[in-house]
Each structure stands twice: as C-alpha cells, then as structure tokens.
Amino acid sequence: MSDQDRILAHLKSYQDDMVKLLEVFTNTDSPSTDKSLMDAFAKLVAREWEGLDAKVTILEQDTYGNHVKVEVGSGDETILLLCHMDTVWDAGETQKRPFRVEDGKAYGPGVYDMKAGIVQAFFAVKTLKDLGLLPEKKIVVLHNSEEEIGSPSSRPIIEEEAKKASAVLVLEPTALGGSLKTWRKGVGGFTVSIKGRASHAGADYEKGVSAITEAAHQMLRLHGLTDLEAGTTVNVGVVSAGTRTNVVAENATLGVDLRIKTMDAANTIIPEILGLKPVHPEITLEVKGELNRPPMERTEGNVRLFELAQKIGREMGIEVTESGSGGGSDGNFTSALGIPTLDGLGAVGDGAHALTEHIIVSSLPERAAIVAGLLLKI
Template sequence: MRQPPTAGMILDYFRERGEALLAELRGFVERETPSRDGASIESFVLDYSSRLDEAGLTCRQFPGAWGPQLFAELPGEDPPIVLVGHCDTVWPAGTLAERPVEVRDGRFYGPGAYDMKAGLCIVLAVARFLFDRQVRLRRRLQIFIAADEESGGDTAHPCMDEVLAPGSTAFVVEPPCPDGSVKVRRKGVGIYELKITGREAHAGVEPERGISAVDELARLVLKLHGWNDPDRGIQLNVGTVSGGMAGNVVAGSATAGVDLRFDAPADGEAMDKKLRALEPENPGAAIEVSGGLCFPPLVPTPETMRLGERACRLAAELGLEISTGSSGGGSDGSYLSSKGLFVLDGLGVEGGGAHAVDEHVLIESLPVRAALLAGMILAADEEEPSA
C-alpha cells in the first residue's frame, strides 16, 4: 500500500511549481469576470473547465443568467469532499486597464486576485497534484465554482442544492483572516435595492409641484445608518446612490444599494422586515424594496471546529501559525453550512485588500496554501466512514 505523502513532500511539490502558479494567477486575473457579466464568466469557465479536464476530472456546467456554474468530480465513495469557490469579482469591466497587474515587494496586485482568483489557482493546483502523484482518493472529490457569489448566489444556490449533498465536507477557498487563520464564523448578508419614485417639476419655476425622490432618499440613508447596532452585530451600509435627471429638475426618481450584515438569524429576519416596511415621509412619494437575505450566518458547529483544529495542526507542519477566526463577509460556505454540509472556510491564499484598490496576494503564500488544502483533503479522505 502506497504511503500518503508527508506535509514536506506536498509543500515541495507546490514550491517547485511556484512560478507556474504565479503565471496562472496572472492569466486568471487578466481575464476580467465582473459579477453578472455572463459572457465573460462563461469564457473563463470554459477555460477553467478544460484545465480540470486535463487533471482527470469530469466537468459539467449549469447555464445561468449571469454565467454558468461549474461542477467537476472524481469518482469515489460518499460522503464527498467538496472544494468551493467562485469566479466572479466585484470589479467592473475595464478595471484592469486602469489598474493593471503589478508584482512588487513579494506581492501580486490585481483586481480579483485575492477574492478570489488565487483560490481558484490552488484548487486547480491541488487537482493536478492528485493527478500527477496518482493519488487515488477513497472519497468522491467534487469542485463547485459559482458564477454569482459576489451578487448573492441567486443562480448558484439552486445548483448547489442539486449536486452537493448534506453530510459532505466542504472546503471553501475564500481568503483567510488577515493573519492567515481559517474562518469558522461569518455574518449573514442581505442585499437590497431601494427605488424611490417622486414627481418631476421645474426646480426654478414650479418646485412646489414636484416631489423630490432625492430628498426622500437622503432621509432614508440617515435612517438606515441609524439602525446600526455594533453590540448586536447589525451593520447596514448604503453603498450606492443615484437619482434625478438634471440640476434644474426636482428629482422624480432615486435608487440606493443597501448591504445588511448580521450575526443572529433572528436579527436578519427582523431587519429584513423593517426594510420592507419603509414608508416615505412625503405621502406622494413611493418606496419599492427589492432583494433580500442571501447568505445566512456561518455558525460554528463541533464538526466545523474539528476541521479548524485539523487545519491549524497541518498548517504548523507547513511552518504556518494560524488559528480559527471570523469574518464580516458573506460566503457560499455559509449557505452550504445551513444546508447540512460540514464547512471550513478561509482556506484561500493570504493577502489583503478585498474589494479595495490595493487588492493583493502574498506570492509566497500560494504554494503553502495549496499544500494546506491538499493536506486537508488527504486527511479527510483517511477518516473512517460514519457508521
């Protein structure tokens, strides 16, 4: 019987391929995949799928309005081990021209590099490791790459429900905590759009005939921010606003994008009801609320903590000192945990600047985090099946 590779052997494999990992990351980042840009995401998924094919996986795609979801699989016993990521980013098309890839001071800068093209790199690297080293897993290995995680997972989640079974062990390659720790707790997330309708009028001639949607929106922004309750873990942010047609016209319409974060599921439900019950101050205006809760909180379970402790032990063998931590960001891992999968999140590559102009990954982290992910798969595979 072939002995499983040691942590040192696994790390050596990925370090020997460090330059190739970096080159592949550059190629992924230079293919922009804005969330809800179906054509760009489809092109990326086709390319990524072909690479998984070469590593021996069987791939299928689920078409969707915002691009296809990608599901890949190696045969084996149940329950499966699942690697979960997403290929969409928050950055609009054209960002790369304004902020091209840059490598300096041991860091790789580029839009979407940290969240989460680097995670996709190590998933692919681990698939190749298993193929190259002829590692035959006992448990079935599945890979699910979502197309719309950054916009709430509306099209990905039904596909996850179809192919990912409760009781599976899911490793999510979202970025880790700032100190490299894996994530066992996350806030829940709601994404909303407020649309306010007023009535246009000439601002200089007959302003009294108008009903300003912008005025209504301004009041709403202050009201919503007043609902923030840090002690209870409730956060609301009005992140985008738009409205009106010209400076000399009373604004007849306005919109706002609202982000909700919460720790307790009951608080999420309560805030959702408050948002949907909003009323305008001017009775002639109207408020329409769309969107809703999209990610439940990730709440630690005994299985989550056991996986986290294992990750810490394996990381120590690779020269990393990490722990288990929490994040205010949402993740498909939270959704999968609520569906009965055993989830460990934050197994991606170290770096910083998620959703920010200084987004980057630490280059030296690429092979190490790939080795950690591979080690977690091998350790999970060695477990005896439950009776």
C-alpha cells in the same frame, strides 16, 4: 517524513508552475457580466483539470457564464470545494495591469480574489494524486462564474452539491494576516421608492410634498437599525432624488445594504425594513428586497474544520488563526444548510477589488498544502 511534510515539499517543488498557471489565469479577463469572456475562461479552467484525468462537466448557462464541475475519485463520502472564476474587473483591465511579481508578491486583476484559489485547489488535488494519497472519497470542485454579483444562477447548483457533501472548503482568499473564516455576515439588498408631489420651489412651495425630505427621515430610521455590538449594519449607500433645485422633488430612491451575523437578527430586522411607513401622510412609499446570502454562522461543524486546519498547519510550522468577515461568499449558502464549511482557504494577500490587489507568492504551496491535508483527513 510524514504525509503532510511530503505534501508540503511536493507543493513547494510546484511553486514556479503554480505561478505560471496563475499568470495565465490572471491575464485572462473574466468579468462577471461578460458571458463570452467567462465562457472562454471556464474552458481554460476545464482544460487544466482534464489534464489530471478528472471528470469535467461544463454546466452551460443561458444568461451568465458557464460553470465548471470537476469530480475526482470515488467513495461514499464527498468533499466539496468552491471556487469562483469571475472578478470585479472589466474587460481590458488585464491589458492595463498585467500579472507581475515584485518583491515576493504577485499583482494583477483578480489575483487575490480569487484566481490564486483556483490554482491552489488544482495543485492540492494534483499533489495528492502524484503522491498516491488521494483519499477513498469523492472530491468535487465547483467553479462558478457569477459569485461577485450574488451567484444568481449557481446558487441552486451549489446547494444541491453541498447536500451530498460531508464538508465544504471555500478557496476564497484568507482574511488579513492569513486567518481562516468560520463565519461571515449575511447580505441583504433593498430598494426604497418614495413618491411625493412636485411643485415650483418658489411660487408653489406649499403645494409640494418633498420626496427628498421623506427620504431623509427614512435614512435616519434605517441607519437607526444598526447595532454594532450585535454585528448588524444597515447602510443607505445610494440616493437618487430630484431633478432641479427649483423643483420640490417628486421622487427619491434609496439603495440599502444589510449585514447580519445570525438568522435571528435577519428575522428581526428584515420585517422592519420591509415594513417602513411614510412620515408624511401624502407620501407613497414602497420597499422591495430580500436577504441575498444567509449568514454563515460560527457553528460547531465550522469550528471543527478550522481546528483540523489549524492542526495541519502546525504540523508544517504554520500558525493558522480564526476570523470572520462582514462580506459574504458562496460558503454562506452551504453553511446555512448545516454543512460544515471552512472559508478563506485561498491565497494570503490583500487588496481585493482594489488596484493594490496582491498575494504572497510563498503562501501558494503552503495554503494548498493545508487544503490537501484537509482532503486527506476530513
């Protein structure tokens, strides 16, 4: 029996244990913006890893939840695994919709995005240790607490750890159908603040300068920057304007989302957004914002990691396909540094951020086996 077959068989024997741990994790609230709940969940994650005799460090934070850094093994080479512990669900959601398994699928808040990925990372490393297959390299698993809100406190930690690594494996859920991700779009956020002049909409209409009219012009300009062929989208998703129907609006605010596939596109589009000029000469217009996550471009290093994962999958009779995503992850940060990065190594399922969120239970050991194989063969 090959090492990869041994890994898969061992992980399959752990499937019930994986589900039990996933139930505990899923039924523990961990909203990004609730530090006390996030800190409690971080302790729960840390305790599991301590049971493997790993070196576990709680990276304490003032504003956001604490992060958890796990170190296993030693060697000149380091592989970094990224997991986020936070979910988009508010406190109390797990009481409304507790973890359940039905027809081979596990449901619950954050089960797919991405508590299953944390479980898979843990059991992948545990299996290598059980079988005496831990590679002569250092494995670092970084669990952050605020990925769903842009990783404001963990980004420098992620980048620092990535610079020491030869490869980064991201345990975010797979794309639909189980595909792994070699690219992700970069994400930018901007606010356009527009100030006109208020007046009575009936008695003094001509004395007013409508911020809403200006906003309409600017929305058309912004949406005109979208280039679907190039993978660039600009979306005005939030509009706040006006006070009453009988008042010419003095103020308007636009919330803008930008998605780009390459830094070249970002360097072209962002100056255009920041450089918006008012159509009406008496309008004051201000634009603030930036690129929050650089694009994870489809680099040669990323593709090589995918091809290795595909080969490992085929050894086990699992066909692994390649894809990308319009959404960002912490893998964007590491890939932008030039570190080979492979994303989507977590659970197979669907419904991230939705009430239908679920994973395919049988995929837990299979996908963990791919992660273990990568740790062994990179």
